[in-house]
Amino acid sequence: MDTTELKASVIREIDNRRQQLNELSLKIHANPEAAFQEVKSAGWLVDYLKENGFSVEKGICGLDTAFRASYGKGKPAIALLAEYDALPKFGHACGHNLIAASAVGAGVASKIVMDRLGGTISVIGTPGEEMYGGKVFMVDRGAFDGLDAAMMMHPAGINTAATRFLACQSLEVEFFGKAAHAAARPEAGVNALEAMLQSFAAINSLRQHIKSSARIHGIITDGGEAANIVPAHSAGHFIVRAEDDNYLDELKKKVLNCFMGAAKASGAKLGYKWGEVRYAPLLSNLTLARLFRRNLQSLGRRVHLYDPRIGIGSSDIGNVSQLVPSIHPLIAIAPARVANHSPQFAEIAASEAGTKGLLDAAKALAMTVVDLVADPELISGVREDFNREKNRGRSKVTSLRK
Ligand SMILES: [Zn+2]
Numbered sequence: 001m002d003t004t005e006l007k008a009s010v011i012r013e014i015d016n017r018r019q020q021l022n023e024l025s026l027k028i029h030a031n032p033e034a035a036f037q038e039v040k041s042a043g044w045l046v047d048y049l050k051e052n053g054f055s056v057e058k059g060i061c062g063l064d065t066a067f068r069a070s071y072g073k074g075k076p077a078i079a080l081l082a083e084y085d086a087l088p089k090f091g092h093a094c095g096h097n098l099i100a101a102s103a104v105g106a107g108v109a110s111k112i113v114m115d116r117l118g119g120t121i122s123v124i125g126t127p128g129e130e131m132y133g134g135k136v137f138m139v140d141r142g143a144f145d146g147l148d149a150a151m152m153m154h155p156a157g158i159n160t161a162a163t164r165f166l167a168c169q170s171l172e173v174e175f176f177g178k179a180a181h182a183a184a185r186p187e188a189g190v191n192a193l194e195a196m197l198q199s200f201a202a203i204n205s206l207r208q209h210i211k212s213s214a215r216i217h218g219i220i221t222d223g224g225e226a227a228n229i230v231p232a233h234s235a236g237h238f239i240v241r242a243e244d245d246n247y248l249d250e251l252k253k254k255v256l257n258c259f260m261g262a263a264k265a266s267g268a269k270l271g272y273k274w275g276e277v278r279y280a281p282l283l284s285n286l287t288l289a290r291l292f293r294r295n296l297q298s299l300g301r302r303v304h305l306y307d308p309r310i311g312i313g314s315s316d317i318g319n320v321s322q323l324v325p326s327i328h329p330l331i332a333i334a335p336a337r338v339a340n341h342s343p344q345f346a347e348i349a350a351s352e353a354g355t356k357g358l359l360d361a362a363k364a365l366a367m368t369v370v371d372l373v374a375d376p377e378l379i380s381g382v383r384e385d386f387n388r389e390k391n392r393g394r395s396k397v398t399s400l401r402k
């Protein structure tokens with residue numbers, strides 16, 4: 001089927017809504033709400049989708065600011081994911097206002113496709129990406145069940161269709177020692193800070209012999225009360241990341257051994273707690289990524305499939321991608337040297353370049369919806385790709401939370 005005309009229609013639809021989408025984006029940007037507090041932002045998005053004929057469920061999965069808005073019926077079922085949380089103090093320095101507006105824009109434009117060819121389009125509101133991994137809870141609670149594809153965009157300094165994210169889990173550590181006068185009676189004390197410092201030394205040694213893509217990093221959040229008191233308590237926050245789930249499990253044991261060894265050496269007692277949320281690695285679906293890339297390129301952008309220059313972090317889309325074929329492409333709104341989570345990036349997220357990014361992303365997402373709905377073989381290709389990646393054993397988790 002020739003999709004030229006349908007693609008031209010969704011592009012026109014998004015251009016016609018330029019002002020509305022931009023207003024939505026700027027309103028969210030001007031009212032930054034941190035993870036799980038996105039009441040206004042979710043409200044505006046839901047209102048816009050309702051006004052445009054979507055049926056909406058708010059507060060899904062037990063999360064007040066999560067939602068699902070759907071239009072059409074039957075298969076294929078395609079979801080566009082919206083994030084809209086801001087960073088404490090930094091506002092929309094990750095540009096999630098643009099993610100939200102582009103998902104909504106692509107969703108509303110996709111109605112043309114559903115009306116013509118059938119299928120279901122949903123915009124799923126996924127709160128709390130920055131701090132709590134909202135999608136991890138939503139995966140466990142069934143928000144993404146039955147979908148054929150899930151797509152979103154993320155603003156960045158480059159255009160790339162497929163990204164990589166590492167599996168990761170955080171770790172809270174405490175050491176309990178014994179206070180004493182640091183000069184008069186040092187022999188009576190058990191130094192909890194020394195236990196923490198030895199742990200860092202052990203982790204630094206371990207780091208020489210781990211896979212180069214893995215990461216271990218942390219901070220000390222309590223290092224004692226005063227220089228003349230042997231610290232009776234120390235605490236730290238760490239994150240362990242790896243390319244696949246099996247290696248993350250292996251690394252978690254090794255990291256824990258570093259703390260256990262330090263406890264033994266210092267005589268301090270160790271307490272620890274792994275983070276409740278575990279992020280899975282991102283399986284970028286290459287069939288989806290290639291379609292998206294071609295569509296974004298047709299709008300005049302140069303787009304990499306992968307860009308090796310990108311540093312690898314982690315995101316809760318990883319967990320979605322283990323269940324549903326997914327992509328998390330990056331759309332350039334800033335020069336490559338400007339990093340997300342900087343004040344400069346927050347400014348750009350409300351600029352003309354931000355608007356251009358949101359519109360191009362919305363168009364490329366909607367055009368990819370056209371591709372998928374118009375050609376059932378593409379959906380099979382997406383599924384085959386997904387199965388191949390899963391079988392490669394890069395991730396064997398069935399329950400993603402540990
Ligand atoms: Zn971010």
Ligand SMILES: [Zn+2]
Pocket residue numbers: 094095096129154
């Ligand atoms: Zn982000």
